[in-house]
Amino acid sequence: MTSMVEHAHAASADARMDGQLARLLAEWLPRQRWYSGKGARIGADGVVVLRRIELAGRGRDPVLTLVIAEVRPQGRDPERYQLFLGLREQLPEGLEHAELGPVHDAEGRERRCYDALHDPELAGWLLTRLAGGEVAGPLHFHLLPGQKITKGLRSLVLTGEQSNTSVIYGDKFIAKFLRRAVPGVNPDLELSLALADAGCQNIPQPIGWIDLADEEKGGAAEAGGEGDEGHTGPANRGYAAPELITVATVSEFLPTATDGWLLAQASVRDLYAQPDTVEPRSAGGDFGPEALRLGAATAKVHHDLATALPTGRMEPEELEQVAEAMIRHLHRAAVRVPALNPYVPALRAALGELAKIDEPVLTQRVHGDFHLGQVMRTVQGWVLLDFEGEPNRTLEERRAMAPATKDIAGMARSFDYAAHHLGGDPDRAADWAEHNFDAFCAGYASVSGQDPREQDVLLRGYAIDKAVYEAVYEAANRPTWLSIPLTAVARLAESV
Ligand SMILES: Nc1ncnc2c1ncn2[C@@H]1O[C@H](COP(=O)(O)OP(=O)(O)O)[C@@H](O)[C@H]1O
Ligand SMILES: O=P(O)(O)O[C@H]1O[C@H](CO)[C@@H](O[C@H]2O[C@H](CO)[C@@H](O)[C@H](O)[C@H]2O)[C@H](O)[C@H]1O
Numbered sequence: 001m002t003s004m005v006e007h008a009h010a011a012s013a014d015a016r017m018d019g020q021l022a023r024l025l026a027e028w029l030p031r032q033r034w035y036s037g038k039g040a041r042i043g044a045d046g047v048v049v050l051r052r053i054e055l056a057g058r059g060r061d062p063v064l065t066l067v068i069a070e071v072r073p074q075g076r077d078p079e080r081y082q083l084f085l086g087l088r089e090q091l092p093e094g095l096e097h098a099e100l101g102p103v104h105d106a107e108g109r110e111r112r113c114y115d116a117l118h119d120p121e122l123a124g125w126l127l128t129r130l131a132g133g134e135v136a137g138p139l140h141f142h143l144l145p146g147q148k149i150t151k152g153l154r155s156l157v158l159t160g161e162q163s164n165t166s167v168i169y170g171d172k173f174i175a176k177f178l179r180r181a182v183p184g185v186n187p188d189l190e191l192s193l194a195l196a197d198a199g200c201q202n203i204p205q206p207i208g209w210i211d212l213a214d215e216e217k218g219g220a221a222e223a224g225g226e227g228d229e230g231h232t233g234p235a236n237r238g239y240a241a242p243e244l245i246t247v248a249t250v251s252e253f254l255p256t257a258t259d260g261w262l263l264a265q266a267s268v269r270d271l272y273a274q275p276d277t278v279e280p281r282s283a284g285g286d287f288g289p290e291a292l293r294l295g296a297a298t299a300k301v302h303h304d305l306a307t308a309l310p311t312g313r314m315e316p317e318e319l320e321q322v323a324e325a326m327i328r329h330l331h332r333a334a335v336r337v338p339a340l341n342p343y344v345p346a347l348r349a350a351l352g353e354l355a356k357i358d359e360p361v362l363t364q365r366v367h368g369d370f371h372l373g374q375v376m377r378t379v380q381g382w383v384l385l386d387f388e389g390e391p392n393r394t395l396e397e398r399r400a401m402a403p404a405t406k407d408i409a410g411m412a413r414s415f416d417y418a419a420h421h422l423g424g425d426p427d428r429a430a431d432w433a434e435h436n437f438d439a440f441c442a443g444y445a446s447v448s449g450q451d452p453r454e455q456d457v458l459l460r461g462y463a464i465d466k467a468v469y470e471a472v473y474e475a476a477n478r479p480t481w482l483s484i485p486l487t488a489v490a491r492l493a494e495s496v
Pocket of ligand 2: 161162163164261369370371372373374386389390391410413414415417418470473
């Protein structure tokens with residue numbers, strides 16, 4: 001039996017380790033691309049380690065730990081992050097960039113603490129657990145029925161503009177490790193599973209996921225033993241119940257796909273390389289035919305979402321509530337980005353028009369953060385990715401039903417971004433965006449039977465809401481890009 005003295009020693013060693021990690025995280029987190037609390041200071045004691053789960057290598061080298069840390073930035077709501085951290089006596093070559101710093105373990109030995117997703121040995125450990133559908137303490141690895149994981153695949157962390165961190169295994173699987181710890185149904189997983197069940201071909205096929213029992217909500221930490229199949233069975237595909245936190249999603253990797261942003265960018269560059277008299281449709285790298293196919297693929301996914309998941313209708317009074325919520329969002333955004341202030345009255349008026357739509361509007365589950373970086377062109381056609389919604393919104397907002405127009409407006413904004421971010425002639429950029437958005441809508445109409453441009457008031461309302469969101473996003477993440485949404489806001493304000 002463990003004596004009370006031993007207990008006390010263990011507890012104080014734990015508290016010491018938590019304190020060391022919290023100090024390292026306070027310095028490291030704000031430097032990460034996916035950290036969402038940018039712009040607010042983290043004071044002393046601004047990071048608290050809430051949970052630390054040793055997963056592999058206890059007393060050995062390396063050790064893999066899952067940490068749930070709460071960041072309490074000054075003047076902002078706290079945010080929780082989930083981080084796989086590795087501890088090693090010495091960092092192997094190539095892992096230096098992933099280091100957080102040194103810590104001392106319970107025996108007083110110095111260990112290097114680093115982001116474990118960059119360590120092929122530890123990333124491989126996670127994939128092996130998934131291959132077996134295992135349970136490791138409160139962490140549950142779910143492999144979907146019929147899926148098989150090839151073991152020993154080399155892992156590589158994807159670099160790029162991401163809100164999370166993706167690890168590619170061989171050229172077979174991609175695991176997205178969600179950085180924010182949010183209890184409840186993860187919309188990306190929820191919608192991907194529903195679409196896969198509906199036979200949708202326009203998404204990467206889901207392979208499995210990892211979730212964590214949320215201690216606070218009394219989650220099923222004890223759920224089953226090794227290979228607890230009941231949890232993953234088709235009758236209970238039971239993606240994250242309310243008391244679970246989704247830690248990672250795993251899907252098929254599309255090795256030959258290119259994302260829509262890169263393709264669109266190439267087309268804009270091509271246009272600028274030609275004389276001013278050349279129109280976007282006649283330029284060598286015309287994106288129009290691809291935009292048309294993308295519109296058709298989007299309509300198919302919307303159709304499958306509406307078939308697989310509940311749908312609804314927004315009556316005029318509810319549209320008024322939507323307008324009010326967008327106006328509240330606008331006011332909050334103007335506090336964060338004062339450059340929005342001059343446009344607030346005109347934008348309020350434009351959003352107010354939503355309340356005048358006098359017929360019900362159909363609603364359904366939508367993508368929620370639809371842009372060219374969320375679509376990939378494979379040899380077969382377009383696939384849509386990342387159904388998580390806008391990372392800075394609450395889970396409830398991200399899972400809410402909305403008119404499909406919300407996604408159409410997202411893509412309209414993305415064509416605007418692609419056209420303007422290279423800094424060419426604004427009129428030519430506007431022509432490129434209009435030409436491709438027209439093609440996108442024509443493709444959408446060819447499948448759905450309805451041209452999204454007909455719902456012009458709704459489209460403008462959602463485009464304003466998105467551009468305002470983007471202004472906040474850019475101010476926090478890419479201040480040099482802030483002028484793109486601000487210019488759009490000015491244009492949308494004038495269009496009333
Ligand atoms: N199944 C996949 N196959 C190939 N590349 C992918 C796949 N899923 C995502 N990617 C790449 O990873 C990037 C980020 O994925 P995404 O799900 O949007 O992550 P985040 O939520 O962190 O932004 C995408 O823009 C795409 O380039
Ligand atoms: O892809 P994420 O889920 O991380 O979405 C966030 O980041 C996006 C940028 O990476 C951001 O999208 C904005 O920039 C895109 C170009 O980089 C542009 O195509 C989009 O239209 C524009 O909204 C997205 O808003 C944000 O939520």
